[in-house]
Amino acid sequence: MPSTPLVATVLLTHESPEAVTRMCAHWLSRDPDQVLIVAYGGSAADFARLKEEHTVLVEDPELRTRDHPRERQSYLGVFAAVVPVITRLGVSHVHLAEYDEIPLVEGLNARLLEVLDREQADVAGHRLSRVDDTSHPHFTFHCHDPAFMNYWRSMSRRDDHEVVLSMLGCGSFWKTEAFVAVSKLRPPLRIYLELMLPTAAHHLGFRVRPFPDQDRFMAPEIPKSREDFEPFRKDGAWRIHPVKGYWSQSCSNP
Amino acid sequence: MRALLRQLGVFLIRKLGSPIRDEVTGELVGRALMVVWRGRIHVIGFTGACPLKPMFCSQEKIHYWRQAVGFTRPESPDFPRHRSE
Numbered sequence: 308m309p310s311t312p313l314v315a316t317v318l319l320t321h322e323s324p325e326a327v328t329r330m331c332a333h334w335l336s337r338d339p340d341q342v343l344i345v346a347y348g349g350s351a352a353d354f355a356r357l358k359e360e361h362t363v364l365v366e367d368p369e370l371r372t373r374d375h376p377r378e379r380q381s382y383l384g385v386f387a388a389v390v391p392v393i394t395r396l397g398v399s400h401v402h403l404a405e406y407d408e409i410p411l412v413e414g415l416n417a418r419l420l421e422v423l424d425r426e427q428a429d430v431a432g433h434r435l436s437r438v439d440d441t442s443h444p445h446f447t448f449h450c451h452d453p454a455f456m457n458y459w460r461s462m463s464r465r466d467d468h469e470v471v472l473s474m475l476g477c478g479s480f481w482k483t484e485a486f487v488a489v490s491k492l493r494p495p496l497r498i499y500l501e502l503m504l505p506t507a508a509h510h511l512g513f514r515v516r517p518f519p520d521q522d523r524f525m526a527p528e529i530p531k532s533r534e535d536f537e538p539f540r541k542d543g544a545w546r547i548h549p550v551k552g553y554w555s556q557s558c559s560n561p
Numbered sequence: 562m563r564a565l566l567r568q569l570g571v572f573l574i575r576k577l578g579s580p581i582r583d584e585v586t587g588e589l590v591g592r593a594l595m596v597v598w599r600g601r602i603h604v605i606g607f608t609g610a611c612p613l614k615p616m617f618c619s620q621e622k623i624h625y626w627r628q629a630v631g632f633t634r635p636e637s638p639d640f641p642r643h644r645s646e
Contacts, residue, residue: 427642429642435637435638436611436612436635436637436638437635437636437637437638438612438635439635440614441612441613441614441635442604442607442612442613442614442615442632443612446612464643464644465640465643470638470640472638473612505638509638509640511644512642512643512644513642513644514640514641514642515638515640516638516639517637517638519637
């Protein structure tokens with residue numbers, strides 16, 4: 308592990324190569340010292356046209372869902388594809404971002420590192436909450452299958468095997484050790500990524516903490532547009548999500 | 562059409578739904594229609610953002626004939642690291 312943190316931002320996208328180039332240029336303009344890894348969920352033909360230095364094609368059908376919670380979309384294929392790259396590059400931290408997440412400030416990674424350090428955490432995520440025995444619909448849906456709770460009981464290193472956490476996959480920030488450990492898991496059933504990622508990290512013994520002040524800027528049920536950038540930035544936002552189609556349009560830097 | 566129906570549902574629940582308070586803090590966390598059907602309480606159209614955790618409410622005087630079920634919110638996860646270094 309290097310003494311100076313080296314952050315890899317994993318940009319998960321299926322957009323055109325031109326949009327990917329615009330997106331990567333913007334991310335690098337905000338934080339030149341980071342490594343960008345494009346995790347591509349589009350077609351193999353478009354993937355072949357990508358010009359970025361670090362790219363991986365994710366062919367896992369569990370990523371390519373339409374109704375993500377009902378089909379229990381998984382990011383384990385993304386993790387598995389990315390891990391060889393971050394291992395080779397000696398990355399210390401991983402920021403898992405989606406194409407519709409847009410950084411609004413310079414030095415984003417320094418802020419994310421500061422949160423992780425302040426919280427003494429291994430993983431930080433948005434909308435993190437404990438959901439076992441609650442009305443959370445993803446929990447109530449998954450626990451209908453006994454294999455779901457049995458899986459956590461079988462793999463947990465903790466005393467309490469019944470804890471289930473939920474967080475957004477988008478915008479989560481990981482120590483590489485935790486990211487790699489989760490990537491090695493092969494649950495016997497498909498688990499929606501918003502439950503799988505934080506709960507797996509927790510039961511592997513990692514400390515998972517929230518980004519409480521930033522959640523409102525990342526709420527997936529509230530679509531945003533470029534008109535929101537400046538008000539959000541003034542309100543303290545580091546990133547904004549979801550902004551659909553932003554990189555597909557010809558645009559100036561936000 | 563689906564979005565319109567959803568907006569209509571949310572509007573009705575905001576007007577007609579029962580207020581749901583956190584039984585621990587007393588804070589209003591949202592509204593929902595509460596329907597009891599076949600021995601289950603159905604929470605319909607909850608307008609809040611947090612997951613709800615059901616709990617039996619405490620009572621000032623003892624009542625053998627009536628108990629109330631309310632809701633609270635789970636605590637924010639704050640578990641220590643649990644790995645051998």
